[in-house]
Amino acid sequence: MKALYPTALFILLSTTTCTQPAHAPADFTLRIEDYTDTINTFQGTFTRRGIASNKAGEVFRDTTVHFDFTSQQKDSIYRMMGNTHFFTLPAVLTPQCxxxxxxxxxxxxxxRCNGVEHKVRFENGCETADNRVKEFQRLLSFIYKMVYRNPQIRALPNSELFIL
Structure with a gap:
C-alpha cells in the first residue's frame, strides 16, 4: 500500500498543477492592430480605418465604436492563448521563410493580464511551416471570428483600403 501512495500523489499533482485557470484575470485586455481594424479592449473600442465618406470613395474616415468582450468570451480567449502558447512567444516572431x-x-x-503586458508582432508576408506562426494565426482567427459576429461591428461599412 505504501508503494502506491507516491504514485497516486504524483498523478494527482501532475494533473492539477499544470492546468491553466478557467477564467481570465480581472485585468485581462487585448489590442489587435491590422491594416484596417483595431480591436482595443484596453480602451473598450473597435476602430475601422478607411471608410469612404463620399459616394466617389475619394475621402476616407475612421469610425470608432464602443466594444468589449463578455466575461465568457474573455475566458475563451484566455484559454486559447494558453493552448496556443501565446505567452511564450517572442516579441517579434521571425520564422524561417x-x-x-x-x-x-x-x-x-x-x-495585459495580472499586471503584465505581452506583445507579439509578426510580418505575415512569409510562407512558413513554423508551428508558432500557425498557432499565432489560429489564435488571431479565433478572436476575429468572435469580434466579427458582433452585430455592432457587422453593421460598420467595409474599409476601402487595400494592401498593395
Missing amino acids: NGIIHPSSTDNLAT
Missing part, C-alpha cells in the same frame, strides 16, 4: 506572400501586412497582438 519558405516563400513570400503578396500582399502582406503586419499582425500585432498585445495583452
Whole structure:
C-alpha cells in the first residue's frame, strides 16, 4: 500500500498543477492592430480605418465604436492563448521563410493580464511551416471570428483600403 501512495500523489499533482485557470484575470485586455481594424479592449473600442465618406470613395474616415468582450468570451480567449502558447512567444516572431506572400501586412497582438503586458508582432508576408506562426494565426482567427459576429461591428461599412 505504501508503494502506491507516491504514485497516486504524483498523478494527482501532475494533473492539477499544470492546468491553466478557467477564467481570465480581472485585468485581462487585448489590442489587435491590422491594416484596417483595431480591436482595443484596453480602451473598450473597435476602430475601422478607411471608410469612404463620399459616394466617389475619394475621402476616407475612421469610425470608432464602443466594444468589449463578455466575461465568457474573455475566458475563451484566455484559454486559447494558453493552448496556443501565446505567452511564450517572442516579441517579434521571425520564422524561417519558405516563400513570400503578396500582399502582406503586419499582425500585432498585445495583452495585459495580472499586471503584465505581452506583445507579439509578426510580418505575415512569409510562407512558413513554423508551428508558432500557425498557432499565432489560429489564435488571431479565433478572436476575429468572435469580434466579427458582433452585430455592432457587422453593421460598420467595409474599409476601402487595400494592401498593395
